[in-house]
Amino acid sequence: MEENALTIKHEMIVIGGSAGSLSVIISILRYLRRVDYAIIIVLHRKSTADSILTDLLSSHSSLTVKEAEEKESIVPGTVYLAPPDYHLLIENDRTISLDASEKINFSRPSIDVTFESAAEIYGNRLAGVLLSGGNHDGTEGLKKIHGSGGLCIVQDPASADVAFMPEHALAQFQPQKVVHKDELPVVLSLL
Amino acid sequence: MHREVISEEEIETLLNDLLEQFGYDFRDYSSASIKRRVNRLFSIDKFKTFGEFRFRIMHDEKYISRFIQEITVNVTEMFRDPSFYKLLRQQVLPVLATHPFIRIWHAGCSTGEEAYSMAILLKEANLLDKSLIYATDINPGVLEKVTKGIYPLSAMKQYSENYIQCGGQQDFSSYYTAKYDHAKFDDSLKRKMIISTHNLVSDSSFNEFQLVVCRNVLIYFNKKLQDKVLDLFDTSLERLGFLALGAKEQVKFSNIGKKYVQLEGNEKVWRKML
Numbered sequence: 001m002e003e004n005a006l007t008i009k010h011e012m013i014v015i016g017g018s019a020g021s022l023s024v025i026i027s028i029l030r031y032l033r034r035v036d037y038a039i040i041i042v043l044h045r046k047s048t049a050d051s052i053l054t055d056l057l058s059s060h061s062s063l064t065v066k067e068a069e070e071k072e073s074i075v076p077g078t079v080y081l082a083p084p085d086y087h088l089l090i091e092n093d094r095t096i097s098l099d100a101s102e103k104i105n106f107s108r109p110s111i112d113v114t115f116e117s118a119a120e121i122y123g124n125r126l127a128g129v130l131l132s133g134g135n136h137d138g139t140e141g142l143k144k145i146h147g148s149g150g151l152c153i154v155q156d157p158a159s160a161d162v163a164f165m166p167e168h169a170l171a172q173f174q175p176q177k178v179v180h181k182d183e184l185p186v187v188l189s190l191l
Numbered sequence: 192m193h194r195e196v197i198s199e200e201e202i203e204t205l206l207n208d209l210l211e212q213f214g215y216d217f218r219d220y221s222s223a224s225i226k227r228r229v230n231r232l233f234s235i236d237k238f239k240t241f242g243e244f245r246f247r248i249m250h251d252e253k254y255i256s257r258f259i260q261e262i263t264v265n266v267t268e269m270f271r272d273p274s275f276y277k278l279l280r281q282q283v284l285p286v287l288a289t290h291p292f293i294r295i296w297h298a299g300c301s302t303g304e305e306a307y308s309m310a311i312l313l314k315e316a317n318l319l320d321k322s323l324i325y326a327t328d329i330n331p332g333v334l335e336k337v338t339k340g341i342y343p344l345s346a347m348k349q350y351s352e353n354y355i356q357c358g359g360q361q362d363f364s365s366y367y368t369a370k371y372d373h374a375k376f377d378d379s380l381k382r383k384m385i386i387s388t389h390n391l392v393s394d395s396s397f398n399e400f401q402l403v404v405c406r407n408v409l410i411y412f413n414k415k416l417q418d419k420v421l422d423l424f425d426t427s428l429e430r431l432g433f434l435a436l437g438a439k440e441q442v443k444f445s446n447i448g449k450k451y452v453q454l455e456g457n458e459k460v461w462r463k464m465l
Binding site: 069071086091092097098099100101102113116117 | 222223226227264410411414417440
């Protein structure tokens with residue numbers, strides 16, 4: 001099972017992070033060139049709606065970076081950012097559904113919600129990446145990705161500004177990869 | 192291989208049961224959303240098997256009400272997205288004021304916080320007396336809360352902040368009476384509300400309005416149902432009336448898109464031009 005998860009061609013990468021993850025995300029986006037998979041980024045963020053974050057990430061990347069829109073079709077090679085104050089779900093037909101229901105782990109968007117939704121759709125063609133952050137959002141979702149045959153990557157807590165989020169996940173299960181923040185861009189480029 | 196708690200086939204069975212037995216048609220709701228909410232309820236209410244869950248829904252009169260309440264999303268707050276209410280105050284209400292009589296429809300009003308917010312805005316603009324607010328929702332249980340106008344006192348701090356952010360200048364606490372851990376909103380606000388069940392999937396248009404408000408309801412529908420409901424809203428709007436949706440909702444990809452012009456700024460409020 002582990003070998004298959006490492007060699008399979010991935011269709012979707014979902015990255016979740018909170019405090020301290022922005023610089024890691026930027027370094028990943030700067031590095032990635034043409035990729036065959038789509039990327040969804042769930043970043044814990046303030047609920048004020050503005051395009052500053054999208055513009056910032058977009059400016060660092062040669063890939064198309066945009067805020068995810070309601071019922072938008074997921075296009076390979078594109079980076080989608082979960083909007084503030086909405087959860088991001090994925091439908092069977094590879095479109096995005098937004099959801100304004102209860103916060104999960106005090107978060108909306110919640111990393112768990114998107115990880116779980118993606119695990120159901122993409123199974124073993126999914127890679128989930130959990131980065132630096134201060135709460136435990138993402139652990140349950142990552143476990144679900146693992147259970148669905150997907151590849152789980154956790155940022156090495158020693159390289160994280162806020163180690164709590166990756167540490168919490170590592171205390172609960174063993175992902176296939178624990179990667180130092182400086183090596184994450186390369187690792188993702190090889191998927 | 193990880194198994195979801197409730198499979199897609201089981202959810203399909205459930206949705207057919209709901210349609211045949213109770214007349215609720217959730218088949219065109221977003222399936223990712225329904226799947227998530229069904230599983231959430233299954234987990235919260237600690238069912239062990241799907242069979243047990245299905246039996247309870249079909250045979251327990253009290254449980255079906257809870258089921259509907261939990262499957263639909265009833266998360267709301269007063270003056271939700273203050274910038275939207277600011278725009279209502281500054282750009283929409285002055286236009287509504289020119290009418291001899293104002294009719295507003297809050298579709299999918301849930302527990303009514305936004306309907307009460309509208310009533311407050313109208314009152315402050317001296318328009319409440321000539322207005323009627325129709326507050327409708329699929330779920331009668333939730334509408335009871337609209338009628339009562341009682342909300343947790345703990346929420347008032349956030350609501351007060353929202354109110355101030357949208358330009359409110361009164362003392363927000365003057366609109367309710369605090370008792371124990373509740374806040375009961377003034378009956379004068381409810382006096383101009385007509386509270387009724389209405390199912391956006393199956394019920395038709397019932398009046399013509401100058402403003403239709405439906406915020407963060409369409410996102411739970413699939414594209415086909417979204418288009419159908421937007422047609423319903425279009426039929427229910429007077430020419431030059433206003434349509435207000437949630438922050439991430441759209442009309443531009445639907446059949447009615449060409450007839451509507453978005454107001455200046457980033458808010459999801461359109462005016463019906465044709």
